[in-house]
Amino acid sequence: MRVALRLLVVVVFLAPLALVLAGSLRRVGLPPPAGLELLPASPGLTAYDRLGELTPLSRLLRNSVLVVLVAVPLATLVASWAGFALAQLPPRGRRWLVGITTGLLLVPLPMLWIPRFVLYLQVGVLDTLVPLIAPALAATTPFTVLLAYRAFRRVPPELWEAARLEGASALVTWWRVGLPLVSATTTAIAAVAFVFHWGNYLDALLYAQSEATRTLPLGIGELATVDGAEQSVLFAGAVVLAVPAVLALLAVQRPLLATRDGS
Amino acid sequence: MRLLPLLLGLALVAGCGSGTAGEQREDRTLTVQAAGGEGELSALRELISAYEQARPGVTVSFTGVPDQGDHIAKLGTAFAGGNPPDVFLLNYRRLGPFVDRDVLAPADLGDRSEADFYAPSLEAFTYDGELACVPQNASSTVAYLNLDLLERAGVALPTEEWTWADLEEMAKSLHSKGIAAVGYDAEIRTVAPFVWTAGGEVVDDTAEPTAMTLDTPQAGRALQYLDGLQQYGVDATARAAAGPADQFAGGSLAVFFDSRRSVPVFRKSEGLSFDVRPLPRADAGRPSVSLLASDAYCVSKGSSSLAADFASYAVGDEGGTVLARSGRTVPSVKALAQSPAFLDPAQQPASSSVFLDVIPTLRRLPNVGPEDEAEEAANDLLAQYFAGKAGLDETGAAVRTATAAAYGQRS
Numbered sequence: 001m002r003v004a005l006r007l008l009v010v011v012v013f014l015a016p017l018a019l020v021l022a023g024s025l026r027r028v029g030l031p032p033p034a035g036l037e038l039l040p041a042s043p044g045l046t047a048y049d050r051l052g053e054l055t056p057l058s059r060l061l062r063n064s065v066l067v068v069l070v071a072v073p074l075a076t077l078v079a080s081w082a083g084f085a086l087a088q089l090p091p092r093g094r095r096w097l098v099g100i101t102t103g104l105l106l107v108p109l110p111m112l113w114i115p116r117f118v119l120y121l122q123v124g125v126l127d128t129l130v131p132l133i134a135p136a137l138a139a140t141t142p143f144t145v146l147l148a149y150r151a152f153r154r155v156p157p158e159l160w161e162a163a164r165l166e167g168a169s170a171l172v173t174w175w176r177v178g179l180p181l182v183s184a185t186t187t188a189i190a191a192v193a194f195v196f197h198w199g200n201y202l203d204a205l206l207y208a209q210s211e212a213t214r215t216l217p218l219g220i221g222e223l224a225t226v227d228g229a230e231q232s233v234l235f236a237g238a239v240v241l242a243v244p245a246v247l248a249l250l251a252v253q254r255p256l257l258a259t260r261d262g263s
Numbered sequence: 264m265r266l267l268p269l270l271l272g273l274a275l276v277a278g279c280g281s282g283t284a285g286e287q288r289e290d291r292t293l294t295v296q297a298a299g300g301e302g303e304l305s306a307l308r309e310l311i312s313a314y315e316q317a318r319p320g321v322t323v324s325f326t327g328v329p330d331q332g333d334h335i336a337k338l339g340t341a342f343a344g345g346n347p348p349d350v351f352l353l354n355y356r357r358l359g360p361f362v363d364r365d366v367l368a369p370a371d372l373g374d375r376s377e378a379d380f381y382a383p384s385l386e387a388f389t390y391d392g393e394l395a396c397v398p399q400n401a402s403s404t405v406a407y408l409n410l411d412l413l414e415r416a417g418v419a420l421p422t423e424e425w426t427w428a429d430l431e432e433m434a435k436s437l438h439s440k441g442i443a444a445v446g447y448d449a450e451i452r453t454v455a456p457f458v459w460t461a462g463g464e465v466v467d468d469t470a471e472p473t474a475m476t477l478d479t480p481q482a483g484r485a486l487q488y489l490d491g492l493q494q495y496g497v498d499a500t501a502r503a504a505a506g507p508a509d510q511f512a513g514g515s516l517a518v519f520f521d522s523r524r525s526v527p528v529f530r531k532s533e534g535l536s537f538d539v540r541p542l543p544r545a546d547a548g549r550p551s552v553s554l555l556a557s558d559a560y561c562v563s564k565g566s567s568s569l570a571a572d573f574a575s576y577a578v579g580d581e582g583g584t585v586l587a588r589s590g591r592t593v594p595s596v597k598a599l600a601q602s603p604a605f606l607d608p609a610q611q612p613a614s615s616s617v618f619l620d621v622i623p624t625l626r627r628l629p630n631v632g633p634e635d636e637a638e639e640a641a642n643d644l645l646a647q648y649f650a651g652k653a654g655l656d657e658t659g660a661a662v663r664t665a666t667a668a669a670y671g672q673r674s
């Protein structure tokens with residue numbers, strides 16, 4: 001029964017990916033199929049060739065990779081530091097700050113569009129990759145801070161006390177004592193940050209002005225308006241966008257499942 | 264996009280929504296933003312390239328956005344942040360909030376005069392008595408016909424005076440031969456011309472709309488007629504599987520209603536032979552009416568003189584010809600629309616002049632905003648009606664209520 005349920009979950013989540021993959025193998029120029037098509041009649045890679053013609057794929061990929069290479073470690077570090085600091089606070093101040101951090105999750109994103117736009121404009125980084133990396137300075141989302149906080153809270157307080165008695169600084173305590181014990185959560189935070197920054201369409205839309213600063217989600221998004229005969233190109237773009245995210249999640253799966261934080 | 268008035272309002276409050284577009288950049292640099300499909304954006308890139316060649320030393324930074332909602336969100340944020348594009352393309356249905364917030368420079372037609380333009384597109388971009396933007400196109404909804412399917416069914420091409428009864432007769436003949444006859448997007452832009460030709464109105468007041476009026480007997484007749492056509496072609500279930508535009512492009516649909524925007528796609532479709540006719544009129548003796556689809560080049564207040572120069576170049580002989588050749592737009596300038604660049608006999612549809620013939624019959628939707636919200640609300644309810652999930656009276660009443668709420672948001 002459990003196996004059947006697991007299989008069902010796998011099918012539900014994999015089916016869209018499989019259909020997108022199958023759609024990307026349909027020959028460019030053919031009208032779209034009338035319904036779902038599990039495998040095109042004469043599969044090929046023409047959609048991927050056409051994708052390279054319609055979009056500056058290498059530049060889009062380069063920009064996206066640059067963003068995640070900087071933003072993911074940065075977001076993970078900031079979230080971990082913030083979570084660690086929250087966990088060290090006395091209960092009263094901690095409750096307030098955790099409440100505020102949770103409240104920040106409820107702030108509608110559009111409220112940040114204009115302040116951020118003005119800030120980037122004033123600092124002179126509009127139309128660079130900086131606005132796409134900048135959210136990492138705030139741990140990308142308050143959710144990652146709360147994740148780190150929960151993980152550090154599960155560490156027995158005696159360990160922090162012992163480190164303090166040994167004369168370890170906060171940074172050394174975080175690095176030598178805390179971080180090794182929350183590696184699974186840290187990996188999860190990195191995965192969350194990767195998925196966010198790799199697929200960040202909105203910031204790219206609002207703050208990238210020129211072709212040179214466009215990233216993959218924006219480039220693939222432009223394909224949304226291709227006509228039916230080129231629908232497979234859109235699917236090919238979706239595959240290119242999805243594969244790194246899937247690979248990243250597969251890569252972190254083992255450490256995530258192997259460790260239980262704080263124990 | 265419900266946020267637009269708010270974002271533009273913030274621009275006004277902050278005092279940064281005007282007077283800054285050009286100041287941030289050097290005089291020889293221009294930013295242009297537009298939304299559209301791949302064909303449309305390619306045509307605009309070609310136009311920009313021609314402009315840069317015609318104005319040595321000028322650099323144009325172009326941002327193409329595929330989705331209208333994203334286009335408006337990006338514009339709203341940029342205006343509020345005080346760094347809007349110098350020139351942007353805007354549909355007349357979204358004009359109101361921009362004029363209300365005073366973020367547009369007066370339209371400059373350059374060497375053209377108002378007499379050079381088709382009146383409906385000028386009128387659509389006239390707000391409080393002033394022309395707000397330079398009209399790019401004057402497109403309209405027409406009937407696309409698959410010539411091979413008609414021939415296979417032994418059905419003659421309709422005349423330009425055809426009626427609803429003629430279309431229904433044709434649909435029956437096609438359907439009896441196993442051919443999907445008629446398909447359309449179940450949206451207000453499809454429904455509107457049918458309501459008008461039946462003698463009804465889509466909104467209570469185009470200048471100051473307070474609700475859509477699909478609860479009248481005339482509108483009811485139009486809705487029932489369109490609903491009845493589904494049995495001969497693309498119904499809601501088939502629409503969900505593949506859009507009628509795709510089915511027409513694939514050669515499996517005989518008649519499809521849409522604006523000029525479909526032409527580049529249909530031209531690219533292998534083996535598709537097609538032509539166009541005006542939309543059928545409700546009865547003989549009634550006028551055929553179509554819906555205006557028009558965009559314009561709007562210049563942000565405070566932009567350098569290059570912005571106005573670009574807009575006038577785009578509707579000039581040189582720039583306008585580049586766009587006319589793309590097939591995507593019906594030029595708003597009469598001379599361009601009547602030129603071989605647009606009426607190229609070697610290109611489909613052979614009867615491109617139909618797009619010009621219907622111009623005097625064009626009517627439009629409101630331009631005061633928030634039109635997107637009203638149309639989205641109406642489209643959701645129309646989708647329910649055409650899927651058989653809501654009755655006629657229920658739909659008419661619900662559309663009135665929902666659109667009244669949307670129009671009521673106008674500040």
